[in-house]
Amino acid sequence: MRIGILITHVRAEEKLLISAFQERGIEPDVMLDRDLNFDITAGPDQLAPSGFPWRAYDLIMERSVSTSRGLYALAILNSWGIPTINRYETASVCADKLRTSIALAQAQVPQPAVRVAFDPETTVQALNDLGYPAVFKPVTGSWGRLLARVNDQDTAESIIEHRQTLGDYNHHTYYIQKYIDKPGxxxxxxxxxxxxxxxxxxxxxxxxxxxxxxxxxxxxxxxxxxxxxxxxxxxxxxxxxxxxxxxxxxxxxxxxxxxxxxxxxxxxxxxxxxxxxxxxxxxxxxxxxxxx
Amino acid sequence: MTTATCPECDADVVIPADAMENELISCAECGAELEIISLNPVELDLAPEVEEDWGE
CATH class of the missing domain: 3.30.470.20 (ATP-grasp fold, B domain)
Incomplete structure (x- = not known):
């Protein structure tokens, strides 16, 4: 059995996973996403950074801290029929908060009220529809970065102006959740x-x-x-x-x-x-x- | 005890006994996040800056 772990670098989680594989008698091949160099048309017979052909892998565990690298690697590997955890379809939905909300809504899974708008003035209207306080979230992002709780329209307009001026196009998709007053x-x-x-x-x-x-x-x-x-x-x-x-x-x-x-x-x-x-x-x- | 020089502040950085290549560690002196580029010989470099799409 040949297992690969795709990483950006080794964090505590990857170290724990490698140890867990070793405890099961498996020495996983650790591969860095910075070393990936795919020939898209050549298929899985080409060599992975480990020196083995991709086809030789029974499973690749994707643990890149870089979302874009991880997603594209999964897309390529799955297109070649190589099993991965997680699969590209799952990862691509989870990596995008808007697509996650769509998937949850389709499955009737309860989530905070959420609105999406693309234009600054329409975003203010969307916030008025949603009610304050609300939370701006980038559709892609993690670790609580670039979240903004807004309590009134003045603050919201400031956030929108900053995102329009300083952010790239990703920040011009306004994903806004109703703020949930959770118990700390x-x-x-x-x-x-x-x-x-x-x-x-x-x-x-x-x-x-x-x-x-x-x-x-x-x-x-x-x-x-x-x-x-x-x-x-x-x-x-x-x-x-x-x-x-x-x-x-x-x-x-x-x-x-x-x-x-x-x-x-x-x-x-x-x-x-x-x-x-x-x-x-x-x-x-x-x-x-x-x-x- | 294995040590290496911090590329940021020149302090001695203790390398954990179970360290792995490409593992991230911190310099106790300056707090810089470092990546273990190689273990034999031990070589450290500054860890890459966190990018916007990094996360879980």
Whole structure:
């Protein structure tokens, strides 16, 4: 069996995954996305950076921190019939918050009210329709970067002017969510295949609760409601190895906020007691058997 | 204990025993994020700047 891990560089997660493979007697080939040099028409007989032909791989686990590199690599590898985690279709939906919202809406999975507009004046109208406070989010982005909570029209117009002037075309798509007054925390649940294996609360005095921004992780019991919602969300985006972010609305309803396709989990195994990298590897190996 | 020189501030950086090539570490002196370019011999470089599409 030959497994490849595609990375931008080695972070704690990749180290844990490599160790988990090694504990199963598999030495994965670690490949850097900076070394990729695909001949699109030559197919999978061409050599990967490891020196082996791409065709030799039973599975490639995509762990690039660079979303664009990871997505294009998945698109190419899947076009050659090489199994990957996650699949391109899933990753491309998750990488785009707007496409994620569409997928959740199609599956009738509850999410915060969201509007999309492209023109500055229409965006102000969209905000008035949505109501303040609201949150601007770039359609592509992570770690809580470039999120902006706006409480009134003056602030909104400032954000829009800055994005129009300083941002590239990606920032001229205005994806706006209704701000959810959550109880100082959100929930991150980990879905692998058809199981919600564990979840954490991410608690922070700041409205952005990402652990990358200082949110503190603690165990969140996976209730039947969380399990059901997360599995529906995962299915909506195509399934795989996913981290589902949930918000608790003031009325108690759980809403799916985001779905992440190259999840970080370094802070989550300890509070949950679940060996997340081992679970990921077990799932990966099961997918090899499924696709072989 | 293996050490290498920080390319940012010239301080000695301790290389963890289980370090891997292309792993990111931080310089304890200046806080710079560094990438282990090679382990034998140990060579460090400044880690690439975070790009807009980086994330999970």
């Amino acid at each position: 925390r959100d929930i991150r649940a980990f879905v692998i295949g058809d199981r919600t294996i564990c979840a954490i609360y991410r608690t922070s005095p700041h409205w952005i609760t990402n652990t990358a921004r200082g949110g503190q992780a603690s165990n969140c019991p996976v209730t039947p409601e969380i399990d059901d919602l997360c599995l529906r969300a995962a299915q909506a985006v195509g399934g795989g190895v996913l981290a589902i972010d949930l918000l608790e609305a003031p009325d108690g309803q759980l809403l799916v906020n985001e779905v992440n396709h190259t999840m970080e989990f370094r802070n989550s195994s300890a509070p949950t007691g679940v060996n997340i990298p081992a679970e990921v590897v077990t799932y990966a190996l099961s997918q090899v058997r499924v696709t072989a």
